[in-house]
Amino acid sequence: MLIQMKVTELLAELGSNSPAPGGGSIAALAGALGGALTAMVCRLTVDNTKYTEVQSEVAGILAEADILSGDLAACVDADTEAFNNVMAAYKLPKMTDQEKAARSAAIQQAITHATELPLGVASSCLRVLALAVRILAIGNSNAASDAAVSGLMAHAGLHGALYNVKINLGSIKDQSVHADIQAKMARIIKEDECLHNELVAVAGKVIG
Template sequence: MLMQMKVNDFLTELASNSPAPGGGSIAALAGALGGALTAMVCRLTVDNNKYAGVQNEIQGILARADELSGSLAKYVDEDTETFNKVMAAYKLPKATDEDKAARSAAIQTAMKNAAVLPLNVAGCCLEVLTLAARVLAIGNTNAASDAAVAGLMAHAGIYGALYNVKINLGSIKDLAFVEDAKAKVEQIIKEDAVLHETLLATAGRVIG
């Protein structure tokens, strides 16, 4: 399990010539880190009288940030497992027509899963970015840089995940599936653009 590894061991594994873990797992990790940082800023804001007027909202953000960080942490390992299933499908026998048909079906199923998972990662990261931008605006100003970093990590996670969606769609023959996924990708990109701009503007105002 990647998430159970020591950081140095994880980095060594990542830098090896093994194709997994790769960009998909790192995109999920970026989002998980952003969620955890968002939660930290919330905890530094909770029970602080200076921010008495936003306590209820901060508590809600904190609970959701913890949930998202946990989900994204699970996706770190799931992305690698999904990639391994794709590789396993390509290694299935193809000696007979029946073998070829079964192998082709297995590959398509595995590729769809490999597109859906990073799409889910991108969706979670988008929500982390939303929360981070809000916490940057209303949270403890002493941790404003942490909230900004949280948002930037989520932004990176979004694009990292979406690149993985796009590259996997190229191998999928189900055109309806592909078009639906592409539409979701474009919607996430549009929402991210607005949130990222907001994050940067708020950081400029709060941090300088």
């Protein structure tokens, strides 16, 4: 599994001539790293007497950040698997009309999954970004830069995931699915823009 590799091993695998793992897995990893950084800042804030008034909220952020980081980490391998499934579907036999129909259905199913998975990654990254903005504002000021980096990683992971959605979206023939995914992307992009601007503004106040 990719997520269990040493960093140097993952970099070597990523830099090879194999098309997977690729950008989708790295987008998920960026989000997972952002979630983990947010959790770290929370743990540096919890039980610190300087932040007594926000302990309950920070504990809630911590619990959610841990879950999001784990979910996004799982998507590192899931994205590569989704890509491999698309390639496998294209390799199915197409000699007879029945084989052609089965192959076409398999391709659509695989591509739809390979599109919806990074859409889910983008949604999770959006939530990590929201948590990062909040912990940057109320968390341990000594770890403010870590909180800011957390938000930037989530922001990058979000847009990386959306690139993977967009590159597959045109191959989805079901127009209702196509429209639903486009609508969800638009919502995510709008919310990300607001949160990213807020991250930059709060970082400017807290860090300088």
